[in-house]
Amino acid sequence: xxxxxxxxxxxxxxxxxxxxxxxxxxxxxxxxxxxxxxxxxxxxxxxxxxxxxxxxxxxxxxxxxxxxxxxxxxxxxxxxxxxxxxxxxxxxxxxxxxxxxxxxxxxxxxxxxxxxxxxxxxxxxxxxxxxxxxxxxxxxxxxxxxxxxxxxxxxxxxxxxxxxxxxxxxxxxxxxxxxxxxxxxxxxxxxxxxxxxxxxxxxxxxxxxxxxxxxxxxxxxx
Numbered sequence: 001x002x003x004x005x006x007x008x009x010x011x012x013x014x015x016x017x018x019x020x021x022x023x024x025x026x027x028x029x030x031x032x033x034x035x036x037x038x039x040x041x042x043x044x045x046x047x048x049x050x051x052x053x054x055x056x057x058x059x060x061x062x063x064x065x066x067x068x069x070x071x072x073x074x075x076x077x078x079x080x081x082x083x084x085x086x087x088x089x090x091x092x093x094x095x096x097x098x099x100x101x102x103x104x105x106x107x108x109x110x111x112x113x114x115x116x117x118x119x120x121x122x123x124x125x126x127x128x129x130x131x132x133x134x135x136x137x138x139x140x141x142x143x144x145x146x147x148x149x150x151x152x153x154x155x156x157x158x159x160x161x162x163x164x165x166x167x168x169x170x171x172x173x174x175x176x177x178x179x180x181x182x183x184x185x186x187x188x189x190x191x192x193x194x195x196x197x198x199x200x201x202x203x204x205x206x207x208x209x210x211x212x213x214x215x216x217x218x219x220x221x222x
Contacts, residue, residue, distance in 0.1 A: 010070050013181055017080040030073075032080070039069065048072065056114070056122045059147065061169075063159035071172050071180060072165070078184035089199040090189050092168040100170035102153035108160075111142040 006014070014021070019030045019037075030037040034053045037060070039046065046069045049057040061072050079089040099105060114122045118137035148166040150158050150173075158173055159166075172180050175192060183192035 006070065007177065009178060009181065010073065013074060013081075014077070016084075017077045018084075019077065019080075037073075037076075059162060061159055061161045061165060065158070067177065068159050068169075068173065070177055071175070072159075072169060074177065074180045074184065075168060075172055076165075078180070081184055085185070087187055090184065090193050090197050091199040092171065092193075092197055094164035094167050096167065099167050100173075103170045103173075104151045104155075105166050106149040106151070108147055108149055109144050110147055111144055113140050114143040115139075116141050 014030065017032070019032045022029045022031065026040065028039040030039070036051050038049045038051070038057060040049075041047075045062050045064050046066055047062040048060040048069065050060050051057045060076070061069075063069060063072075075092070082089055096105070116122055116139050117135075122141075122143060148161050150161060150166040150170060152158050152173065159169070161169060172192070179192055183189050188195055189198055
C-alpha cells in the first residue's frame, strides 16, 4: 500500500498537518513526533491502528470502504491543522445520546492476534506473514479487544471502531471529504460542525481570524 491510494486532497491535507509517511511491506505509516498511525489492508478490509512511542498498537477503526478511512483520518487529524491556524479545536461529542439519529451501535468483543514480548508485555498487532519471523522469546496471543460496530440508518454495518470514535464518525459518514476538510479550516467549523462543538481552549475564532488575516497580509506585503 502506498500514499497514492489517497485522494490528492487528502494527501495534501496530511502534508499540511505535519505528518510524514513511510511505507514498508504493505503497511502505510503516518508519523508525527512520537505518534504513529498504521494503515493496513487485509483481504477486503482496511484497518487503522495507532501507537505512542514504543507502546503497543491500539485499534482505531476498520472498514471495507476506503472513503470511510479517509473521512476518519480527516476527523482525527483535523484539529492538528486548527492548532496551526490558532483556531479552537472541534470537540465532537462522544456520549451515546449524541449518536446521529437513525444510526445505531453494537458493542462487540473480538480476539485480536497480538505480539507478546519476553517480559509478557503486549507490543502491538501481529501482522507478520511468516510465524518464524517472531523474535526468540516472543509469542503471538489472542487478546480480547472491545470494539463498536456502527450501523447506518439503513442497517448497513459501515465500520468497526473504538467506542468514542463511532459516535463522532456517525456525523461525518455521509459527508463529502471536501466538506469535512473545509469545515476544519473554517474558524467556526462551518458548514458541517455546530458552533457548540467549538472547544473552549485557545482564543476565540473571531479574534484569531482577524489576527491570522493581519499576519498573512504582513507576509504578503513583506
